[in-house]
Amino acid sequence: MxxxxxxxxxxxxxxxxxxAGTVWLGEGPEGPVAIKLLRExxxxxxxxxxxxxxxxxxLLGLxxxxxxxxxxxxxxxxxxxLVMTLVRGTDLRTRLDRERRLAPEAAVAIIADVADGLAAAHKAxxxxxxxxxENILLDMEGPLGPGGAHPALLTDFGVAKLIDTPRRTKATKIIGTPDYLAPEIVEGLPPRAAVDIYALATVLYELLAGFTPFGGGHPGAVLRRHVTETVVPLPGIPEELWQLLVQCLAKAxxxxxxxxxxxxxxRDLLPLLAGIPPLEVDEPGPEESEQAPAYDEQQYTPAADEPRRRGAVPLVPGSAPDSNRDTHTSMRVPAPDELAGGPLGTARAPRAPGRPRPGSARNKAASVRKRRITLGVAAVLLCAAVAVGGWLATGGGDGGGTPQDSENSAPATP
Incomplete structure (x- = not known):
């Protein structure tokens, strides 16, 4: 209609x-356009x-x-x-859902395109x-690049900033998508250009691995990992590319x-990556016991029986998320003690089946249970030792003692 x-x-x-709204195929004075109609x-x-x-x-000048x-x-x-140029293609999430992970050459070519677009935006x-x-579109009508990658374009500039108004978000709230939020945003600092670099490096990691470096579970747990945990190396990735990823995922x-x-x-790395197949990486299991900061009264609270989604918390109370990493999720900024997870751990580290990830909440809970069991066993053994000692002291261990014997067992005084 x-x-x-x-x-x-x-x-x-x-x-x-x-x-944030609905994207329509539209028509304008100069032909077809995409129209992003924001919510009422x-x-x-x-x-x-x-x-x-x-x-x-x-925005018009970009x-x-x-x-x-x-x-x-x-x-x-x-x-x-917002009336935007119509891109004939799909978004990167759709391709990632279909292929799970991309070959390094194609992934790097796509991210290089987006980095070029960000450079122009940051200059402005x-x-x-x-x-x-979800905000990276692939132009299916454009020429193929390295690794068979279609040209990539970044969209939705300005939407997060428009929604992040003082009335809509308090000083103790943050706007963004949990999996891709830079640590400084989680800690309540104003967003600078470096937050886009961190998010883009997270996307590159996801294209290579099939999952984000700090995602999974409750959004509050995801936020904490961004601040307290280090990224897990990917097997089979060229060292030069890995070092570049680590630098762009730096906490500082x-x-x-x-x-x-x-x-x-x-782009300098593209010749090195030619012909390398997609990486073989096993996605870590969910950490269901991760605890997270409580939501405030303005936030959507899922029903007790609602399955968790990776980073999905709808902005509109009661609405169903439209993707597994919803845009503009509004969350409380965790307090310093909530973010202080002790020494830096390693995010989503490989683990044996059925075993919790080192440094995770499940691992800590298991350690606590183990200590309690150990202490309980020690207490039982101590009580048993005391009982045996008392029994021996009363003569119960000599085979013929009597109460009178035990009363007279002290050495006689001269």
Whole structure:
């Protein structure tokens, strides 16, 4: 069913849904477009509408081959929409769901494209803040690159910033997708360009491994891992690529590369990666016992019998997540004691079947249980020893003692 968006655009059919709104295939004065129509509750927020208009110049001025261009912003009654260039293809999440993991050459070629787009955005003082596979589009009509990769374009610039208004998120709340959040955001620091590099490196790790380095389980546990745990090496990955990944996943923002540097370094590695098949990596099992910070009253609380999703917490209370890593999840910033998980552990370390991951909550709980059992056994043995000692002291062990014997057992005084 067609609907008018402002006076210049018509939306014909839904292409996809996200937690911030719905993407439509539309038509404008210059031909087909993609229209991201934000949710009605966002459109009714006058403060957000004001910020939307303020961002207009910056978003319309971001023009790069690896960025989905914003061609117009529409504010009309209850409609708040971004009109974007239509990309004929699919998103990276869809390809990843189909193939599970990509060959290193193709993965690096895609991430290099996105790094180029981020470099242009950062130069214009725009931070994306929600880099993830769902926001990376693959142009199926573009020329194939290294490893048979289609050109990659980054989309949804400005949406996280628009939604992150003072009224909508308090100082103790964070906006983002848990699997891809940089440690400094988890700790409550303002997002700078380095958060996009961290998120992009997380996407690259996911393309290679089939899972994110710190994801899995409750969102609060995911946030804690970003701050306290180190990334697990991937078997079979060339050392040069691994060192680049580690640098961009550094806890300290200043240690990460800039987007332009990352793009150059990745492209320099492409000849080394030619012909390498997808890595053989076993995905770690879920850590079901991980504890997480409690949600506040404004957050969605899943039902007791609802299965956990990797990082999925819908922004709209009561709504079902539309993907397994929902956009713009709103969470409480964990307190310092909640983030202080002791010495740095290793995230998602390989483990034997049925055994908890070292350093995890399950591992710690198992250690506590083991100590309690050990102490219990020791207490029983001690009681038994005391009882035996008392029995011997009363003559029970000489085979013929009597109570009188024990009373007279002390040495006689001269």
């Amino acid at each position: 067609a609907r008018n968006i402002g006076s210049r655009y018509t939306a014909h059919q839904i292409l996809g849904r996200g937690s 509750d966002l459109a009714s927020d006058q403060e957000l509408v004001g910020r939307f208009v303020q961002e207009r110049t910056a 023009d790069h081959p690896h960025v989905v261009a914003v061609r117009d912003l529409v504010v009309d009654g209850n409609d708040l929409a 003082q725009i931070v994306h803040r929600d880099v993830k596979p 923002p200043a240690s990460r590369l800039r987007a332009s540097e990352l793009a150059v370094r990745l």
